[in-house]
Amino acid sequence: MPPFASIATDFGAAYTAICSGVVQRLAPTAKVLVLTDEITPYAIVEGALFLSQALPYLPEGVHMAVVDPGVGTARRPIAVRTERGDVLVGPDNGLLMPAAEALGGAQETHALENPAYQLEKPSTTFHGRDIFAPATAHLLNGADPADMGPKITPLPLNLPTPTRAREGTLTTTILYVDRYGSLILSARADDLDAQEFGTPLTVSWTSKDGTPTAIRATYERTFGSVPKGDPLLYTDSSGALALAINQGSAADHYDLTPGTDLTLRPPH
Structure with missing residues (x-):
């Protein structure tokens, strides 16, 4: 060979x-x-x-x-x-x-x-x-x-780590945007405390102009689990959590870029 x-x-x-x-x-x-x-x-x-x-x-x-x-x-x-x-x-x-x-x-x-x-x-x-x-x-x-x-001795790659707060709140960082505009996060599926598919979560962040912003997205198995144009959280093929829009760009729609922190809150 x-x-x-x-x-x-x-x-x-x-x-x-x-x-x-x-x-x-x-x-x-x-x-x-x-x-x-x-x-x-x-x-x-x-x-x-x-x-x-x-x-x-x-x-x-x-x-x-x-x-x-x-x-x-x-x-x-x-x-x-x-x-x-x-x-x-x-x-x-x-x-x-x-x-x-x-x-x-x-x-x-x-x-x-x-x-x-x-x-x-x-x-x-x-x-x-x-x-x-x-x-x-x-x-x-x-x-x-x-x-x-x-x-x-080579230099390491220092990646941000997700943090948990009270009542299951998880703060994670956008690592990169994939080809489809999905936002790949520093958290993994295990960080969600075993949320079931279909669980609604509040996703919040501070917009570039300083405005607090929040949306509702469900944790789903795949993109087609929500209607076209709706947001979802999912686990990508590498095991990372990601925020996406079915057949759309979450990065463009929400004007989000790598380095932004997102906070995920389970339903109360």
């Missing part, structure tokens, strides 16, 4: 294709999958959680991921070897760490400093092409991450 690589970025199709081309030129026998080029620009948390959900379903291999608002700064390019045997390549900004945990945990991490495994004269703004893609290709060809740079 040929060596396998995946690529996930916030670059869009054109710049991601260039990275894929570099990998395929330097590792011509490898199979290279562009997993996505549609991560929201600069959205490290969204990219990290996407990777943690996706990579366990992919073949073992080298997985390059780039969501890198700190490109060209002191942040380090890294390669992370996981317990499953995969190597994750990308920036040291927390992006890779949830996926490493999903693949059994990070075993060792090396900074990508050796110019022998980079393109000549790498740019300060396109490390995907000049550093990450060549490193991915060399790893596919059998290179050892230890030859690429010193062993380091």
Whole structure:
């Protein structure tokens, strides 16, 4: 079986294709999958959680991921070897760490400093092409991450945690907005204290203009459990709680963005 690589970025199709081309030129026998080029620009948390959900379903291999608002700064390019045997390549900004945990945990991490495994004269703004893609290709060809740079301790991804108050009230944070405008939250199904499907909940937050806002949404098994245009809370395929509108965008309808806290209250 040929060596396998995946690529996930916030670059869009054109710049991601260039990275894929570099990998395929330097590792011509490898199979290279562009997993996505549609991560929201600069959205490290969204990219990290996407990777943690996706990579366990992919073949073992080298997985390059780039969501890198700190490109060209002191942040380090890294390669992370996981317990499953995969190597994750990308920036040291927390992006890779949830996926490493999903693949059994990070075993060792090396900074990508050796110019022998980079393109000549790498740019300060396109490390995907000049550093990450060549490193991915060399790893596919059998290179050892230890030859690429010193062993380091990677930065974690610090995610907000939900908090409970009296009478089952749960406060949780919007982590990211998915393609359909659903709001993926930091809480999980277990945080709802085993609410039954069909349970109505009050969801409240402070709007951008400072106005307190509240809606009623039921906790449902799936989108079609409520009429088109109605809100619902559900558990997504990764186990996270989410707020959605059936066949609509909750993010647009309620003007909500990542980082906003929502408070869920059960019926009294």
